[in-house]
Amino acid sequence: MSQKKKNKIYRQPLPNRFVHWGVAISIIMLIITGIGQMPVYGRYLIVQPFGTKWLTSYEITLLVHYFFAATLLFFTTYHIVYHVMKKEFDIWPKKGDVKGSYLIIKAMILGQKEPPSEKYLPEQRIAYLYFVISIGLVIVTGVIKVIKNIMGVQPTNGILFWGAQLHNLATVMVILGVVMHLAAFIVKENRKLLPGMFTGYVDEEYVKERHSLWYKELKKRYEKQS
Structure with a gap:
């Protein structure tokens, strides 16, 4: 491949x-x-x-x-x-991800075989969207907070108030997201993804078993290149 x-x-x-x-x-x-x-x-x-x-x-x-x-x-x-x-755009959420996440979590809890998945699991795509929203809100509201420190620029009190409140809310969202992201590795099945963020590589058997749709796609691509 x-x-x-x-x-x-x-x-x-x-x-x-x-x-x-x-x-x-x-x-x-x-x-x-x-x-x-x-x-x-x-x-x-x-x-x-x-x-x-x-x-x-x-x-x-x-x-x-x-x-x-x-x-x-x-x-x-x-x-x-x-x-x-x-x-x-593999990481971007798709229709059916909520149901797919439920089925995967259910399978893990009951010790059943998980449904076939692509390069990213449905819950990974949902988590990505969560971070897009929370980090995006942090950036936008952070810019508002910076603007008030620029000499000669004075946003309205309403903008300053809601900018500060939403910045705090977004910060809490990011912290919760980080905690949930790290907590995901408590699940044994997810730990095999860790090497990928250091070396780029993950175990082939893991991919074949848990990301079978992506594995088939890679296999077809490899056969075309051969």
Whole structure:
């Protein structure tokens, strides 16, 4: 098959891994510095670990927050442009994904065989849409919050109020999304996907068993190239 090692299948190309880890690091730092601006660390952190003193400075956390907001915007823009140019939309939700997710979860709970799936499971596509909405809301409302700090620009009180409230809501949504994303790997079946986000490759038998529709597609592609 295309880009295949012995007993391995290439699932996540370098651009996907680049965006995944770039977004992950950006979000983690945005959460850390966002909490620092409240300011929680200076008020409630009784013991400050070595090297974390800067978290108590509003000015420093604001600058770091802005930096990682810019990196998040860069990685999301790169992600959109790359996949639009490549015309790759495998991760985008499809009709029937809610029912498909239910059937897969039901099969896992009852120990039954899961229905055949494509490159991405239905619940993975739904999770992707959730992150698109929550991260998109973080970016839009974050821009509104930045605008109020530009000299000579003064949005209405209503825009500032709802911008701040929705930014907080989006932040909570992102945090919940990250927790659910990590919790998914408690399920043994999902752990075989982890190597893909580091090396790009996943086990061929896993793909054959759990992503059989994608496996057949890859097999046909390989036969045409041979």
